[in-house]
Amino acid sequence: MTTAFRPNKAIPTLPTMPNGWPVASYDTYAEAQRAVDYLADSKFPVHDVTIVGVEPLLVERVAGRLSWGRVLGTGAASGAWLGLFVGLLLSMFTIGPAFGPILLGLAIGVIFGMGFAAINYGATRGQRDFVSHSQIVARRYDVLCLPAEAEGARSLLAKLAIGMPATPVTA
Structure with missing residues:
Protein backbone atom coordinates (compact mmCIF):
# COMPACT_ATOMS: atom_id res chain seq x y z
CA MET A 1 0.00 0.00 0.00
CA THR A 2 1.54 3.33 -1.02
CA THR A 3 0.88 6.55 0.84
CA ALA A 4 2.39 9.00 -1.65
CA PHE A 5 0.24 11.81 -3.00
CA ARG A 6 -0.35 11.42 -6.74
CA PRO A 7 -0.99 14.94 -8.07
CA ASN A 8 -0.90 13.78 -11.70
CA LYS A 9 -3.82 11.35 -11.30
CA ALA A 10 -6.12 12.03 -14.21
CA ILE A 11 -9.42 13.57 -13.10
CA PRO A 12 -12.03 13.08 -15.82
CA THR A 13 -13.13 16.26 -17.56
CA LEU A 14 -16.35 14.69 -18.81
CA PRO A 15 -18.96 13.10 -16.56
CA THR A 16 -18.00 9.45 -15.95
CA MET A 17 -19.23 6.73 -13.65
CA PRO A 18 -17.09 6.31 -10.54
CA ASN A 19 -14.83 3.28 -10.10
CA GLY A 20 -14.59 1.17 -6.99
CA TRP A 21 -16.42 -0.97 -4.52
CA PRO A 22 -18.65 0.47 -1.80
CA VAL A 23 -16.83 0.38 1.53
CA ALA A 24 -19.29 2.47 3.60
CA SER A 25 -22.56 4.38 3.31
CA TYR A 26 -23.61 7.52 5.20
CA ASP A 27 -26.76 9.61 5.57
CA THR A 28 -24.98 12.97 5.23
CA TYR A 29 -22.11 14.35 3.20
CA ALA A 30 -20.43 15.51 6.42
CA GLU A 31 -20.29 11.92 7.69
CA ALA A 32 -18.81 10.68 4.39
CA GLN A 33 -16.27 13.50 4.44
CA ARG A 34 -15.37 12.62 8.05
CA ALA A 35 -14.83 8.99 6.99
CA VAL A 36 -12.46 9.97 4.17
CA ASP A 37 -10.63 12.32 6.55
CA TYR A 38 -10.27 9.40 8.98
CA LEU A 39 -8.80 7.30 6.17
CA ALA A 40 -6.37 10.11 5.32
CA ASP A 41 -5.36 10.47 8.99
CA SER A 42 -4.66 6.72 8.99
CA LYS A 43 -2.29 7.22 6.01
CA PHE A 44 -4.65 5.28 3.72
CA PRO A 45 -4.16 6.00 -0.03
CA VAL A 62 -38.20 29.22 0.22
CA ALA A 63 -36.51 32.18 1.89
CA GLY A 64 -39.31 34.73 1.88
CA ARG A 65 -42.19 36.49 0.19
CA LEU A 66 -41.55 38.70 -2.82
CA SER A 67 -43.35 42.05 -3.02
CA TRP A 68 -43.11 45.15 -5.21
CA GLY A 69 -41.25 46.96 -2.42
CA ARG A 70 -38.66 44.23 -2.12
CA VAL A 71 -38.26 43.97 -5.92
CA LEU A 72 -37.82 47.72 -6.34
CA GLY A 73 -35.48 47.93 -3.35
CA THR A 74 -33.13 45.22 -4.60
CA GLY A 75 -33.31 46.65 -8.12
CA ALA A 76 -32.36 50.08 -6.77
CA ALA A 77 -29.47 48.62 -4.76
CA SER A 78 -28.00 46.64 -7.65
CA GLY A 79 -28.48 49.60 -10.02
CA ALA A 80 -26.79 51.89 -7.48
CA TRP A 81 -23.68 49.71 -7.43
CA LEU A 82 -23.43 49.68 -11.22
CA GLY A 83 -24.14 53.42 -11.41
CA PRO A 97 -15.21 68.31 -9.15
CA ALA A 98 -15.58 64.54 -9.32
CA PHE A 99 -18.84 64.43 -7.36
CA GLY A 100 -21.00 65.40 -10.35
CA PRO A 101 -20.36 62.29 -12.48
CA ILE A 102 -20.46 60.03 -9.42
CA LEU A 103 -23.86 61.34 -8.28
CA LEU A 104 -25.22 61.33 -11.83
CA GLY A 105 -24.07 57.73 -12.38
CA LEU A 106 -25.55 56.72 -9.03
CA ALA A 107 -28.93 58.33 -9.79
CA ILE A 108 -29.15 56.88 -13.30
CA GLY A 109 -28.10 53.46 -11.98
CA VAL A 110 -30.87 53.50 -9.35
CA ILE A 111 -33.48 54.50 -11.94
CA PHE A 112 -32.42 51.85 -14.46
CA GLY A 113 -32.04 49.17 -11.76
CA MET A 114 -35.57 49.80 -10.49
CA GLY A 115 -36.92 49.90 -14.04
CA PHE A 116 -35.38 46.60 -15.12
CA ALA A 117 -36.41 44.92 -11.85
CA ALA A 118 -40.00 46.15 -12.28
CA ILE A 119 -40.12 44.89 -15.87
CA ASN A 120 -38.78 41.45 -14.88
CA TYR A 121 -41.13 41.10 -11.91
CA VAL A 131 -37.51 34.09 -3.13
CA SER A 132 -35.82 30.70 -2.87
CA HIS A 133 -32.43 29.03 -2.90
CA SER A 134 -31.83 25.70 -4.66
CA GLN A 135 -29.31 23.00 -3.86
CA ILE A 136 -28.71 19.42 -4.89
CA VAL A 137 -28.59 16.86 -2.08
CA ALA A 138 -28.49 13.07 -2.04
CA ARG A 139 -30.44 10.51 -0.04
CA ARG A 140 -27.16 8.85 0.97
CA TYR A 141 -23.45 9.14 0.33
CA ASP A 142 -21.41 6.04 -0.52
CA VAL A 143 -17.65 5.90 -0.09
CA LEU A 144 -16.07 3.85 -2.89
CA CYS A 145 -12.56 2.48 -3.04
CA LEU A 146 -10.62 0.65 -5.72
CA PRO A 147 -10.88 -3.13 -5.22
CA ALA A 148 -7.22 -3.62 -4.27
CA GLU A 149 -7.61 -1.38 -1.20
CA ALA A 150 -11.32 -1.92 -0.42
CA GLU A 151 -10.87 -4.41 2.41
CA GLY A 152 -8.38 -2.16 4.18
CA ALA A 153 -10.76 0.79 3.88
CA ARG A 154 -13.65 -1.28 5.31
CA SER A 155 -11.49 -2.35 8.23
CA LEU A 156 -10.45 1.23 9.02
CA LEU A 157 -13.99 2.56 8.71
CA ALA A 158 -15.23 -0.16 11.06
CA LYS A 159 -12.76 1.23 13.63
CA LEU A 160 -14.19 4.71 13.02
CA ALA A 161 -17.71 3.39 13.59
CA ILE A 162 -16.78 2.05 17.02
CA GLY A 163 -14.86 5.22 17.93
CA MET A 164 -11.26 4.09 17.69
CA PRO A 165 -8.71 6.85 16.95
CA ALA A 166 -6.99 6.95 13.58
CA THR A 167 -3.67 5.13 13.55
CA PRO A 168 -1.33 5.10 10.56
CA VAL A 169 -1.43 1.93 8.50
CA THR A 170 1.88 0.05 8.49
CA ALA A 171 3.10 -1.34 5.22
Missing part, protein backbone atom coordinates in the same frame (compact mmCIF):
# COMPACT_ATOMS: atom_id res chain seq x y z
CA VAL A 46 -7.19 8.30 -0.34
CA HIS A 47 -6.43 9.03 -4.00
CA ASP A 48 -8.23 5.70 -4.61
CA VAL A 49 -11.39 6.85 -2.76
CA THR A 50 -14.53 8.51 -4.16
CA ILE A 51 -17.60 9.94 -2.42
CA VAL A 52 -20.76 9.35 -4.44
CA GLY A 53 -24.11 10.99 -3.72
CA VAL A 54 -26.82 8.42 -4.47
CA GLU A 55 -30.34 9.40 -5.57
CA PRO A 56 -29.79 13.14 -6.02
CA LEU A 57 -32.64 15.51 -5.26
CA LEU A 58 -33.13 19.16 -6.13
CA VAL A 59 -34.25 20.94 -2.97
CA GLU A 60 -35.66 24.46 -3.23
CA ARG A 61 -35.85 26.23 0.13
CA LEU A 84 -21.52 54.14 -8.74
CA PHE A 85 -18.96 52.14 -10.70
CA VAL A 86 -19.74 53.97 -13.96
CA GLY A 87 -19.74 57.31 -12.13
CA LEU A 88 -16.32 56.60 -10.64
CA LEU A 89 -14.96 55.71 -14.07
CA LEU A 90 -16.39 58.91 -15.57
CA SER A 91 -15.02 61.02 -12.71
CA MET A 92 -11.48 59.95 -13.60
CA PHE A 93 -11.80 61.65 -16.97
CA THR A 94 -13.65 64.77 -15.80
CA ILE A 95 -12.05 68.14 -15.23
CA GLY A 96 -13.26 69.81 -12.07
CA GLY A 122 -44.12 42.38 -13.85
CA ALA A 123 -43.48 39.84 -16.60
CA THR A 124 -44.05 36.98 -14.14
CA ARG A 125 -47.64 38.22 -13.47
CA GLY A 126 -47.60 36.96 -9.89
CA GLN A 127 -46.60 33.40 -10.82
CA ARG A 128 -43.55 33.44 -8.55
CA ASP A 129 -44.04 35.71 -5.55
CA PHE A 130 -41.29 34.23 -3.40
Whole structure:
Protein backbone atom coordinates (compact mmCIF):
# COMPACT_ATOMS: atom_id res chain seq x y z
CA MET A 1 0.00 0.00 0.00
CA THR A 2 1.54 3.33 -1.02
CA THR A 3 0.88 6.55 0.84
CA ALA A 4 2.39 9.00 -1.65
CA PHE A 5 0.24 11.81 -3.00
CA ARG A 6 -0.35 11.42 -6.74
CA PRO A 7 -0.99 14.94 -8.07
CA ASN A 8 -0.90 13.78 -11.70
CA LYS A 9 -3.82 11.35 -11.30
CA ALA A 10 -6.12 12.03 -14.21
CA ILE A 11 -9.42 13.57 -13.10
CA PRO A 12 -12.03 13.08 -15.82
CA THR A 13 -13.13 16.26 -17.56
CA LEU A 14 -16.35 14.69 -18.81
CA PRO A 15 -18.96 13.10 -16.56
CA THR A 16 -18.00 9.45 -15.95
CA MET A 17 -19.23 6.73 -13.65
CA PRO A 18 -17.09 6.31 -10.54
CA ASN A 19 -14.83 3.28 -10.10
CA GLY A 20 -14.59 1.17 -6.99
CA TRP A 21 -16.42 -0.97 -4.52
CA PRO A 22 -18.65 0.47 -1.80
CA VAL A 23 -16.83 0.38 1.53
CA ALA A 24 -19.29 2.47 3.60
CA SER A 25 -22.56 4.38 3.31
CA TYR A 26 -23.61 7.52 5.20
CA ASP A 27 -26.76 9.61 5.57
CA THR A 28 -24.98 12.97 5.23
CA TYR A 29 -22.11 14.35 3.20
CA ALA A 30 -20.43 15.51 6.42
CA GLU A 31 -20.29 11.92 7.69
CA ALA A 32 -18.81 10.68 4.39
CA GLN A 33 -16.27 13.50 4.44
CA ARG A 34 -15.37 12.62 8.05
CA ALA A 35 -14.83 8.99 6.99
CA VAL A 36 -12.46 9.97 4.17
CA ASP A 37 -10.63 12.32 6.55
CA TYR A 38 -10.27 9.40 8.98
CA LEU A 39 -8.80 7.30 6.17
CA ALA A 40 -6.37 10.11 5.32
CA ASP A 41 -5.36 10.47 8.99
CA SER A 42 -4.66 6.72 8.99
CA LYS A 43 -2.29 7.22 6.01
CA PHE A 44 -4.65 5.28 3.72
CA PRO A 45 -4.16 6.00 -0.03
CA VAL A 46 -7.19 8.30 -0.34
CA HIS A 47 -6.43 9.03 -4.00
CA ASP A 48 -8.23 5.70 -4.61
CA VAL A 49 -11.39 6.85 -2.76
CA THR A 50 -14.53 8.51 -4.16
CA ILE A 51 -17.60 9.94 -2.42
CA VAL A 52 -20.76 9.35 -4.44
CA GLY A 53 -24.11 10.99 -3.72
CA VAL A 54 -26.82 8.42 -4.47
CA GLU A 55 -30.34 9.40 -5.57
CA PRO A 56 -29.79 13.14 -6.02
CA LEU A 57 -32.64 15.51 -5.26
CA LEU A 58 -33.13 19.16 -6.13
CA VAL A 59 -34.25 20.94 -2.97
CA GLU A 60 -35.66 24.46 -3.23
CA ARG A 61 -35.85 26.23 0.13
CA VAL A 62 -38.20 29.22 0.22
CA ALA A 63 -36.51 32.18 1.89
CA GLY A 64 -39.31 34.73 1.88
CA ARG A 65 -42.19 36.49 0.19
CA LEU A 66 -41.55 38.70 -2.82
CA SER A 67 -43.35 42.05 -3.02
CA TRP A 68 -43.11 45.15 -5.21
CA GLY A 69 -41.25 46.96 -2.42
CA ARG A 70 -38.66 44.23 -2.12
CA VAL A 71 -38.26 43.97 -5.92
CA LEU A 72 -37.82 47.72 -6.34
CA GLY A 73 -35.48 47.93 -3.35
CA THR A 74 -33.13 45.22 -4.60
CA GLY A 75 -33.31 46.65 -8.12
CA ALA A 76 -32.36 50.08 -6.77
CA ALA A 77 -29.47 48.62 -4.76
CA SER A 78 -28.00 46.64 -7.65
CA GLY A 79 -28.48 49.60 -10.02
CA ALA A 80 -26.79 51.89 -7.48
CA TRP A 81 -23.68 49.71 -7.43
CA LEU A 82 -23.43 49.68 -11.22
CA GLY A 83 -24.14 53.42 -11.41
CA LEU A 84 -21.52 54.14 -8.74
CA PHE A 85 -18.96 52.14 -10.70
CA VAL A 86 -19.74 53.97 -13.96
CA GLY A 87 -19.74 57.31 -12.13
CA LEU A 88 -16.32 56.60 -10.64
CA LEU A 89 -14.96 55.71 -14.07
CA LEU A 90 -16.39 58.91 -15.57
CA SER A 91 -15.02 61.02 -12.71
CA MET A 92 -11.48 59.95 -13.60
CA PHE A 93 -11.80 61.65 -16.97
CA THR A 94 -13.65 64.77 -15.80
CA ILE A 95 -12.05 68.14 -15.23
CA GLY A 96 -13.26 69.81 -12.07
CA PRO A 97 -15.21 68.31 -9.15
CA ALA A 98 -15.58 64.54 -9.32
CA PHE A 99 -18.84 64.43 -7.36
CA GLY A 100 -21.00 65.40 -10.35
CA PRO A 101 -20.36 62.29 -12.48
CA ILE A 102 -20.46 60.03 -9.42
CA LEU A 103 -23.86 61.34 -8.28
CA LEU A 104 -25.22 61.33 -11.83
CA GLY A 105 -24.07 57.73 -12.38
CA LEU A 106 -25.55 56.72 -9.03
CA ALA A 107 -28.93 58.33 -9.79
CA ILE A 108 -29.15 56.88 -13.30
CA GLY A 109 -28.10 53.46 -11.98
CA VAL A 110 -30.87 53.50 -9.35
CA ILE A 111 -33.48 54.50 -11.94
CA PHE A 112 -32.42 51.85 -14.46
CA GLY A 113 -32.04 49.17 -11.76
CA MET A 114 -35.57 49.80 -10.49
CA GLY A 115 -36.92 49.90 -14.04
CA PHE A 116 -35.38 46.60 -15.12
CA ALA A 117 -36.41 44.92 -11.85
CA ALA A 118 -40.00 46.15 -12.28
CA ILE A 119 -40.12 44.89 -15.87
CA ASN A 120 -38.78 41.45 -14.88
CA TYR A 121 -41.13 41.10 -11.91
CA GLY A 122 -44.12 42.38 -13.85
CA ALA A 123 -43.48 39.84 -16.60
CA THR A 124 -44.05 36.98 -14.14
CA ARG A 125 -47.64 38.22 -13.47
CA GLY A 126 -47.60 36.96 -9.89
CA GLN A 127 -46.60 33.40 -10.82
CA ARG A 128 -43.55 33.44 -8.55
CA ASP A 129 -44.04 35.71 -5.55
CA PHE A 130 -41.29 34.23 -3.40
CA VAL A 131 -37.51 34.09 -3.13
CA SER A 132 -35.82 30.70 -2.87
CA HIS A 133 -32.43 29.03 -2.90
CA SER A 134 -31.83 25.70 -4.66
CA GLN A 135 -29.31 23.00 -3.86
CA ILE A 136 -28.71 19.42 -4.89
CA VAL A 137 -28.59 16.86 -2.08
CA ALA A 138 -28.49 13.07 -2.04
CA ARG A 139 -30.44 10.51 -0.04
CA ARG A 140 -27.16 8.85 0.97
CA TYR A 141 -23.45 9.14 0.33
CA ASP A 142 -21.41 6.04 -0.52
CA VAL A 143 -17.65 5.90 -0.09
CA LEU A 144 -16.07 3.85 -2.89
CA CYS A 145 -12.56 2.48 -3.04
CA LEU A 146 -10.62 0.65 -5.72
CA PRO A 147 -10.88 -3.13 -5.22
CA ALA A 148 -7.22 -3.62 -4.27
CA GLU A 149 -7.61 -1.38 -1.20
CA ALA A 150 -11.32 -1.92 -0.42
CA GLU A 151 -10.87 -4.41 2.41
CA GLY A 152 -8.38 -2.16 4.18
CA ALA A 153 -10.76 0.79 3.88
CA ARG A 154 -13.65 -1.28 5.31
CA SER A 155 -11.49 -2.35 8.23
CA LEU A 156 -10.45 1.23 9.02
CA LEU A 157 -13.99 2.56 8.71
CA ALA A 158 -15.23 -0.16 11.06
CA LYS A 159 -12.76 1.23 13.63
CA LEU A 160 -14.19 4.71 13.02
CA ALA A 161 -17.71 3.39 13.59
CA ILE A 162 -16.78 2.05 17.02
CA GLY A 163 -14.86 5.22 17.93
CA MET A 164 -11.26 4.09 17.69
CA PRO A 165 -8.71 6.85 16.95
CA ALA A 166 -6.99 6.95 13.58
CA THR A 167 -3.67 5.13 13.55
CA PRO A 168 -1.33 5.10 10.56
CA VAL A 169 -1.43 1.93 8.50
CA THR A 170 1.88 0.05 8.49
CA ALA A 171 3.10 -1.34 5.22
